[in-house]
Amino acid sequence: MGALPTRGAIVATARESISRGSKSFAAASLLFGRRTRERAWLLYAWCRRCDDIVDGQDHGHGMSAVADAPVRVAEVAAMTELAxxxxxxxxxxxxxxxxxxxxTRMPSSFARDVIAGFALDAEEWRPRSEDDLYRYCYHVAGAVGCMMAVVMGVAPDDEDTLDRACDLGIAFQLANIARDVCEDDxxxxxxxxxxxxxxxxxxxxEHMKPHYRPRLAVLGKRLAARAAAFEASAREGTPALPFRSAWAVLAAAGIYGAIGRKVASxxxxxxxxxxxxxxAAKIGFIARAGVEATRRRALYPRRPRDPSLWTRPRISLAESVPTP
Structure with a gap:
C-alpha cells in the first residue's frame, strides 16, 4: 500500500476542482488569507464531488437524469460519514x-444536512410552498454557508453570524434557481x-412553454427579490468577520447578486x-467589495436579523461537534 496523499496534494486537487467548477467562487476565494483559502477549497471540493456523483456530471457540467440516484446518495453519505x-x-x-x-471542528450536522438536500433531489421532491423552497435552499446551500462561516473562524455557537452565513447561501441558491429554470426543466x-x-x-x-413566459418572468423577479432580501441580511453579518473574509463574502455577494438582478431585468x-x-464585472465587484469591507461596520451596523426571513433549523452542539 502506497503512502497516503499529503494535505498539500489534497489542497492542490481541491484548487483544481474549484478552478474548473466555479470561476466566481475561485475568484472570491483568492481574497482569503492562505489557511482560510485552502480550507475553502477543501470544502468546495467535497460539495462539488457530492453534486457530481449524485447528478452524474463533471464539475457542474452535463447534468442528466440518473436511474440510481438513491444509491448514489447512499454512497455519498457513507463516504461523508467516514470523513x-x-x-x-x-x-x-x-x-x-x-x-x-x-x-475547524466543523459541526457534523451541517454536512449531513447537505446530504439530506441531495436525498430530496434523488426522491424527485418538489416544493409545494415558499417555505418548502427555503428549506430546500437551506439543505443544498444555506448549510454550506454555515460550513464556510466555520471555515472563516466563526464559532459553532455564534448563532447570529451562522444565520447570516446561511442567508447568503440561500440567496445564492435562489439566484441559481431563477437563472437555471430552463436547464432544470x-x-x-x-x-x-x-x-x-x-x-x-x-x-x-409546462412553465417553459413560450406563451407562459410573461408569467414566468413574474416569478423570476420574485425569486430575485427574495434572493436580494437574504443577501442584504448576509451583508449585515460581515462586521463579525476578519477583513479578508468579509472582503471575499462581499465580493461573492456582489457577483452572485448580479445573477438574480440580470434575471429580473x-x-x-x-x-x-x-x-x-x-x-471584467467580477473584477469590478471584487474592487467594490474591498471598499465595502473597509467600511463594513459603518455600512452594515449590527442590528437584529429581519424576523420575516425564513430561519434555519438549530443544531445540538453537544451532538454535532466532534471531540478533539
Whole structure:
C-alpha cells in the first residue's frame, strides 16, 4: 500500500476542482488569507464531488437524469460519514472534508444536512410552498454557508453570524434557481413552488412553454427579490468577520447578486441564454467589495436579523461537534 496523499496534494486537487467548477467562487476565494483559502477549497471540493456523483456530471457540467440516484446518495453519505469520523476515505474530495472538518471542528450536522438536500433531489421532491423552497435552499446551500462561516473562524455557537452565513447561501441558491429554470426543466426538475405555479395558472411541467413566459418572468423577479432580501441580511453579518473574509463574502455577494438582478431585468427573455457575469464585472465587484469591507461596520451596523426571513433549523452542539 502506497503512502497516503499529503494535505498539500489534497489542497492542490481541491484548487483544481474549484478552478474548473466555479470561476466566481475561485475568484472570491483568492481574497482569503492562505489557511482560510485552502480550507475553502477543501470544502468546495467535497460539495462539488457530492453534486457530481449524485447528478452524474463533471464539475457542474452535463447534468442528466440518473436511474440510481438513491444509491448514489447512499454512497455519498457513507463516504461523508467516514470523513466526519476522521477516517481516510481514499477519494481526494472526501478526504478534503476529513481534513477541513478536523481542523475547524466543523459541526457534523451541517454536512449531513447537505446530504439530506441531495436525498430530496434523488426522491424527485418538489416544493409545494415558499417555505418548502427555503428549506430546500437551506439543505443544498444555506448549510454550506454555515460550513464556510466555520471555515472563516466563526464559532459553532455564534448563532447570529451562522444565520447570516446561511442567508447568503440561500440567496445564492435562489439566484441559481431563477437563472437555471430552463436547464432544470430539461433535466426534469422544477424548484418553483407549486403554490406559485397555481397562482400564475401555469400547469406543472409546462412553465417553459413560450406563451407562459410573461408569467414566468413574474416569478423570476420574485425569486430575485427574495434572493436580494437574504443577501442584504448576509451583508449585515460581515462586521463579525476578519477583513479578508468579509472582503471575499462581499465580493461573492456582489457577483452572485448580479445573477438574480440580470434575471429580473431580463423579463421573459431572461432564459434565452444562460445568465453569466463577465470577468471584467467580477473584477469590478471584487474592487467594490474591498471598499465595502473597509467600511463594513459603518455600512452594515449590527442590528437584529429581519424576523420575516425564513430561519434555519438549530443544531445540538453537544451532538454535532466532534471531540478533539
Amino acid at each position: 466526519l469520523s476522521d477516517e481516510v476515505v481514499g477519494d481526494p474530495a472526501f478526504d478534503a472534508l476529513r481534513i477541513v472538518a478536523a481542523e 430539461i433535466a426534469g426538475r422544477c424548484y418553483l413552488p407549486e403554490d406559485w405555479l397555481v397562482e400564475m395558472d401555469m400547469p406543472p411541467g 431580463g423579463g421573459e427573455h431572461a432564459w434565452d441564454r444562460r445568465v453569466t457575469t463577465s470577468s
